[in-house]
Amino acid sequence: MFDQGLPSGLGLPSVGSGGVINIQETFLDQNKPMSGSATLPQSQSPDKEIKTQFTNINMQYNFNHNWGMMAMIPYWHRTFSTDNNFGQNTQSIANYQTKGLGDIRVMGMYTGFSDDMSEGLIFGVKLPTGNFNAYGFDRDTQIGSGTTDTLVGGYKVGQYRYWGWYTQGMYRRAMDVRNGYRPGDSIQMLAGIHYDDIRKIPGLTPLLQINGTIRYADSGINSNPYYTGLRTLYLAPGLIYNINHKWQLNGLIYLPLYQQVSGIQLVPKQIVSLGVSYLF
Template identity: 45%
Template sequence: MYHSVYKQSLFLNPALCHRLAGLILGFGVATQGWACACGCGVFDVGLPGLPVSGMNDQVSLQYSFMNQNWNHSGASGQAGALNPDKQIGTNFYTLYGQHMFNDNWGVEAMLPYWMRSFTTDTSGVPGQINPSPTTRSANISSLSDLRVMGMYTGFSKDKSSGLTFGLKLPTGPVNPAPLIDRDTAPGTGTTDLLLGYYSMGNFSANWGWFSQGTWRHALNHYQGYKPGDSLNTVAGVTWNAIETSTHIIPMIQVNALWRAPDQGGGDALYGNLNSGYTNVFLAPGALIDLSRHWQANTSIYLPLYRYANGDQLVPHWMVNAGITYLF
């Protein structure tokens, strides 16, 4: 009778808040530190799952897809011929595990895997149209940087707020193929500090809200390269009023992302003029309770506002989906 838990307040019931806290904290940094012009860090924060009980441990596999094929400069789209890079298509798979030691303290680990295709004009110059382009492509499939995080959820009995803290470790390759620049490689080569928060509450018996933020800062340079700091925030609402045999909870969230320009080695020829951005996305989706132990989630990300330094490739939309097993 696991569906009966949803008749209680999702955010004010202590056991449910504990579960939700773990899911927000866990998935919120599952892809932290991806270096890409589109702002794929949009997946770093948000709400891909809701609790069904007070279970403490979980394993999840999240899938995200984006196709960067639209040139963007400043706050508007620009002619694709002005950008030597033509397309970056990526499938992200992130394996996530979480364990709570007690009501207040927990640990989590996230290991992303990338499948990326990259097409560029090797004789092109950013901001200039090349009349005789030399187009080449590269494909990479590789593990990315491992994330290890601690969490503290003991600010209140209902676990409605908490903090995360940890590191992104330099486990992914930084030079996986000759065409791949440092800012599009699976690994940054740096150890990054990760600090985050979350908070949640209830508007009514059926409406809940949540917010989250994560800040990332590279602690060192590697081979002359240091990714820019990033700040990712999200605010959203859930609607818990649909009663079916498979419990479905619609949700919608707004994600705002800022990333500073990289330092050194971002682009092999032109430095870091084409790095750094501000993005805002609207992300409708759903959380699906399949059984006592299984949950699913899906969201689509639609751009509301973009500002890109220089010329950068961005996607028209992005999607995320996943499956979670609760112990």
């Protein structure tokens, strides 16, 4: 069992001065057992389903041409179903639930490499604000890791006529161990394109993203290194609709192109994300 996380969890910095507040709802249903890159029957997995609703409040503000900041405040609601009598003659399905504040991310940005602020560095921390003691959940599926993690990454955006493109990457590493548990390092990457000139529907922008994640095995006496770690690649078509110069809607669906896990883990068949943004 392993928390697949969010391929959409990076967020793309906006270019220019001012700021943006975004509320993003993401729905993740991990109900497909896999071992390696092969799908398994449900009967071969003790864990049956992990459903999560992520509510993320994302904020960004550019102080000037060179410096800005980003923050993500997550609220998660997660349910988990497992067979406590797995391998025996009878089933005993148990259902567990946890919800609350997740691990907050606070990051700085340096955007002074070019006049148009189209490339930059991102650096910061993930704070141990989420609960990691919910009953029935392993440490790798808690809504908080209990650790303080460093975050280092970068982005670049570009424009050619009516086409825009963007790339971003983020590396995360835990700086400490909490109650015998240290989450594995992770690398998240995304690349996308969008088209800005649909004249029949002003304000509508289609986009297409590719999101990749590499997460290494957890460590510590309270971890399960043989059943943690993954490599995933998602294709995410989506739409952005600019209501006016202040308000913006977005929606994406993440479709797996490649999923490879350590041990036996539950993975999603798709991920849906919807959001609203306010620019100021």
